[in-house]
Amino acid sequence: MTVFSKSSLAAAAIAALPILASLPVTAAWADEVRLDKPATGATLHGNDVDMSVYFTENETGDYVLVATYLGKTSHDAPGRLVMALSDGEKVQFGLPGKRGSIYLIAREGDSVTIADRPAARRFDS
Known part of the structure:
Protein backbone atom coordinates (compact mmCIF):
# COMPACT_ATOMS: atom_id res chain seq x y z
CA MET A 1 0.00 0.00 0.00
CA THR A 2 1.35 3.42 -0.95
CA VAL A 3 0.81 6.30 1.44
CA PHE A 4 1.12 9.92 0.32
CA SER A 5 1.62 12.76 2.72
CA LYS A 6 0.14 16.21 2.19
CA SER A 7 3.62 17.63 1.66
CA SER A 8 4.50 15.08 -1.05
CA LEU A 9 1.23 15.78 -2.87
CA ALA A 10 1.84 19.54 -2.67
CA ALA A 11 5.37 19.07 -4.03
CA ALA A 12 4.02 17.01 -6.93
CA ALA A 13 1.42 19.67 -7.72
CA ILE A 14 4.07 22.41 -7.72
CA ALA A 15 6.32 20.31 -9.96
CA ALA A 16 3.46 19.91 -12.46
CA LEU A 17 2.83 23.67 -12.80
CA PRO A 18 5.41 24.27 -15.58
CA ILE A 19 3.91 21.41 -17.59
CA LEU A 20 0.36 22.69 -17.14
CA ALA A 21 1.42 26.25 -18.00
CA SER A 22 2.88 25.08 -21.31
CA LEU A 23 -0.38 23.50 -22.52
CA PRO A 24 -2.51 25.52 -24.93
CA VAL A 25 -5.67 26.94 -23.42
CA THR A 26 -8.83 27.37 -25.44
CA ALA A 27 -12.24 28.51 -24.38
CA ALA A 28 -14.22 25.87 -26.21
CA TRP A 29 -17.47 24.71 -24.70
CA ALA A 30 -19.57 22.07 -26.30
CA ASP A 31 -23.06 21.29 -25.21
CA GLU A 32 -25.65 18.74 -26.23
CA VAL A 33 -29.19 18.04 -25.16
CA ARG A 34 -31.61 15.28 -26.05
CA LEU A 35 -35.35 15.90 -25.94
CA ASP A 36 -37.49 12.77 -25.63
CA LYS A 37 -40.98 14.20 -25.13
CA PRO A 38 -42.92 16.95 -26.90
CA ALA A 39 -43.32 20.25 -25.02
CA THR A 40 -40.36 19.61 -22.73
CA GLY A 41 -37.39 21.91 -23.11
CA ALA A 42 -33.73 22.38 -22.37
CA THR A 43 -31.07 25.06 -22.70
CA LEU A 44 -27.66 24.85 -24.33
CA HIS A 45 -24.97 27.13 -22.93
CA GLY A 46 -22.38 27.60 -25.67
CA ASN A 47 -19.38 29.83 -26.25
CA ASP A 48 -21.21 32.64 -28.03
CA VAL A 49 -24.90 31.88 -27.56
CA ASP A 50 -27.39 30.46 -25.06
CA MET A 51 -30.23 28.59 -26.80
CA SER A 52 -33.48 27.30 -25.31
CA VAL A 53 -35.19 24.55 -27.31
CA TYR A 54 -38.37 22.48 -27.30
CA PHE A 55 -40.44 20.58 -29.85
CA THR A 56 -44.06 19.75 -30.59
CA GLU A 57 -45.56 17.25 -33.00
CA ASN A 58 -47.62 18.47 -35.96
CA GLU A 59 -50.54 16.76 -37.70
CA THR A 60 -48.25 14.96 -40.20
CA GLY A 61 -46.05 13.46 -37.46
CA ASP A 62 -43.13 15.82 -37.97
CA TYR A 63 -41.49 17.29 -34.89
CA VAL A 64 -41.52 21.08 -34.95
CA LEU A 65 -38.43 22.33 -33.13
CA VAL A 66 -38.47 25.87 -31.72
CA ALA A 67 -35.15 27.41 -30.67
CA THR A 68 -34.86 30.82 -29.04
CA TYR A 69 -31.32 32.12 -28.74
CA LEU A 70 -29.44 35.10 -27.39
CA GLY A 71 -25.81 36.02 -27.86
CA LYS A 72 -23.67 36.80 -24.84
CA THR A 73 -22.75 40.38 -25.72
CA SER A 74 -24.76 43.42 -24.70
CA HIS A 75 -25.65 44.39 -28.29
CA ASP A 76 -27.10 40.98 -29.25
CA ALA A 77 -30.82 40.75 -29.90
CA PRO A 78 -32.79 37.54 -29.28
CA GLY A 79 -33.53 35.35 -32.27
CA ARG A 80 -35.78 32.42 -32.98
CA LEU A 81 -35.77 29.62 -35.49
CA VAL A 82 -38.41 27.02 -36.21
CA MET A 83 -37.98 23.83 -38.23
CA LEU A 95 -25.90 31.62 -36.67
CA PRO A 96 -25.28 35.04 -38.26
CA GLY A 97 -22.45 36.91 -36.57
CA LYS A 98 -21.59 33.96 -34.29
CA ARG A 99 -18.64 32.26 -35.94
CA GLY A 100 -17.60 30.23 -32.89
CA SER A 101 -20.25 27.50 -33.05
CA ILE A 102 -21.85 25.03 -35.42
CA TYR A 103 -25.26 23.69 -34.40
CA LEU A 104 -26.31 20.13 -35.18
CA ILE A 105 -29.95 19.08 -34.88
CA ALA A 106 -31.10 15.51 -35.53
CA ARG A 107 -34.32 13.57 -35.11
CA GLU A 108 -33.95 9.88 -34.48
CA GLY A 109 -37.22 8.09 -33.72
CA ASP A 110 -38.94 9.70 -30.75
CA SER A 111 -36.11 12.05 -29.77
CA VAL A 112 -34.39 15.18 -31.02
CA THR A 113 -30.72 15.91 -30.27
CA ILE A 114 -29.39 19.46 -30.38
CA ALA A 115 -25.63 20.05 -30.16
CA ASP A 116 -23.41 23.12 -30.08
CA ARG A 117 -19.91 22.34 -31.38
CA PRO A 118 -16.92 24.63 -31.74
CA ALA A 119 -16.54 25.74 -35.34
CA ALA A 120 -13.33 24.72 -37.07
CA ARG A 121 -11.14 27.75 -37.54
CA ARG A 122 -9.61 28.34 -40.93
CA PHE A 123 -6.63 30.60 -41.31
CA ASP A 124 -6.16 32.01 -44.80
CA SER A 125 -2.90 33.64 -45.80
Whole structure:
Protein backbone atom coordinates (compact mmCIF):
# COMPACT_ATOMS: atom_id res chain seq x y z
CA MET A 1 0.00 0.00 0.00
CA THR A 2 1.35 3.42 -0.95
CA VAL A 3 0.81 6.30 1.44
CA PHE A 4 1.12 9.92 0.32
CA SER A 5 1.62 12.76 2.72
CA LYS A 6 0.14 16.21 2.19
CA SER A 7 3.62 17.63 1.66
CA SER A 8 4.50 15.08 -1.05
CA LEU A 9 1.23 15.78 -2.87
CA ALA A 10 1.84 19.54 -2.67
CA ALA A 11 5.37 19.07 -4.03
CA ALA A 12 4.02 17.01 -6.93
CA ALA A 13 1.42 19.67 -7.72
CA ILE A 14 4.07 22.41 -7.72
CA ALA A 15 6.32 20.31 -9.96
CA ALA A 16 3.46 19.91 -12.46
CA LEU A 17 2.83 23.67 -12.80
CA PRO A 18 5.41 24.27 -15.58
CA ILE A 19 3.91 21.41 -17.59
CA LEU A 20 0.36 22.69 -17.14
CA ALA A 21 1.42 26.25 -18.00
CA SER A 22 2.88 25.08 -21.31
CA LEU A 23 -0.38 23.50 -22.52
CA PRO A 24 -2.51 25.52 -24.93
CA VAL A 25 -5.67 26.94 -23.42
CA THR A 26 -8.83 27.37 -25.44
CA ALA A 27 -12.24 28.51 -24.38
CA ALA A 28 -14.22 25.87 -26.21
CA TRP A 29 -17.47 24.71 -24.70
CA ALA A 30 -19.57 22.07 -26.30
CA ASP A 31 -23.06 21.29 -25.21
CA GLU A 32 -25.65 18.74 -26.23
CA VAL A 33 -29.19 18.04 -25.16
CA ARG A 34 -31.61 15.28 -26.05
CA LEU A 35 -35.35 15.90 -25.94
CA ASP A 36 -37.49 12.77 -25.63
CA LYS A 37 -40.98 14.20 -25.13
CA PRO A 38 -42.92 16.95 -26.90
CA ALA A 39 -43.32 20.25 -25.02
CA THR A 40 -40.36 19.61 -22.73
CA GLY A 41 -37.39 21.91 -23.11
CA ALA A 42 -33.73 22.38 -22.37
CA THR A 43 -31.07 25.06 -22.70
CA LEU A 44 -27.66 24.85 -24.33
CA HIS A 45 -24.97 27.13 -22.93
CA GLY A 46 -22.38 27.60 -25.67
CA ASN A 47 -19.38 29.83 -26.25
CA ASP A 48 -21.21 32.64 -28.03
CA VAL A 49 -24.90 31.88 -27.56
CA ASP A 50 -27.39 30.46 -25.06
CA MET A 51 -30.23 28.59 -26.80
CA SER A 52 -33.48 27.30 -25.31
CA VAL A 53 -35.19 24.55 -27.31
CA TYR A 54 -38.37 22.48 -27.30
CA PHE A 55 -40.44 20.58 -29.85
CA THR A 56 -44.06 19.75 -30.59
CA GLU A 57 -45.56 17.25 -33.00
CA ASN A 58 -47.62 18.47 -35.96
CA GLU A 59 -50.54 16.76 -37.70
CA THR A 60 -48.25 14.96 -40.20
CA GLY A 61 -46.05 13.46 -37.46
CA ASP A 62 -43.13 15.82 -37.97
CA TYR A 63 -41.49 17.29 -34.89
CA VAL A 64 -41.52 21.08 -34.95
CA LEU A 65 -38.43 22.33 -33.13
CA VAL A 66 -38.47 25.87 -31.72
CA ALA A 67 -35.15 27.41 -30.67
CA THR A 68 -34.86 30.82 -29.04
CA TYR A 69 -31.32 32.12 -28.74
CA LEU A 70 -29.44 35.10 -27.39
CA GLY A 71 -25.81 36.02 -27.86
CA LYS A 72 -23.67 36.80 -24.84
CA THR A 73 -22.75 40.38 -25.72
CA SER A 74 -24.76 43.42 -24.70
CA HIS A 75 -25.65 44.39 -28.29
CA ASP A 76 -27.10 40.98 -29.25
CA ALA A 77 -30.82 40.75 -29.90
CA PRO A 78 -32.79 37.54 -29.28
CA GLY A 79 -33.53 35.35 -32.27
CA ARG A 80 -35.78 32.42 -32.98
CA LEU A 81 -35.77 29.62 -35.49
CA VAL A 82 -38.41 27.02 -36.21
CA MET A 83 -37.98 23.83 -38.23
CA ALA A 84 -39.96 20.68 -38.92
CA LEU A 85 -38.06 17.40 -38.70
CA SER A 86 -39.13 14.01 -40.03
CA ASP A 87 -37.63 10.86 -38.55
CA GLY A 88 -33.99 10.53 -39.63
CA GLU A 89 -33.53 14.15 -40.70
CA LYS A 90 -30.45 16.12 -39.62
CA VAL A 91 -29.38 19.71 -40.13
CA GLN A 92 -26.14 21.59 -39.45
CA PHE A 93 -25.86 25.39 -39.44
CA GLY A 94 -24.25 28.47 -37.97
CA LEU A 95 -25.90 31.62 -36.67
CA PRO A 96 -25.28 35.04 -38.26
CA GLY A 97 -22.45 36.91 -36.57
CA LYS A 98 -21.59 33.96 -34.29
CA ARG A 99 -18.64 32.26 -35.94
CA GLY A 100 -17.60 30.23 -32.89
CA SER A 101 -20.25 27.50 -33.05
CA ILE A 102 -21.85 25.03 -35.42
CA TYR A 103 -25.26 23.69 -34.40
CA LEU A 104 -26.31 20.13 -35.18
CA ILE A 105 -29.95 19.08 -34.88
CA ALA A 106 -31.10 15.51 -35.53
CA ARG A 107 -34.32 13.57 -35.11
CA GLU A 108 -33.95 9.88 -34.48
CA GLY A 109 -37.22 8.09 -33.72
CA ASP A 110 -38.94 9.70 -30.75
CA SER A 111 -36.11 12.05 -29.77
CA VAL A 112 -34.39 15.18 -31.02
CA THR A 113 -30.72 15.91 -30.27
CA ILE A 114 -29.39 19.46 -30.38
CA ALA A 115 -25.63 20.05 -30.16
CA ASP A 116 -23.41 23.12 -30.08
CA ARG A 117 -19.91 22.34 -31.38
CA PRO A 118 -16.92 24.63 -31.74
CA ALA A 119 -16.54 25.74 -35.34
CA ALA A 120 -13.33 24.72 -37.07
CA ARG A 121 -11.14 27.75 -37.54
CA ARG A 122 -9.61 28.34 -40.93
CA PHE A 123 -6.63 30.60 -41.31
CA ASP A 124 -6.16 32.01 -44.80
CA SER A 125 -2.90 33.64 -45.80
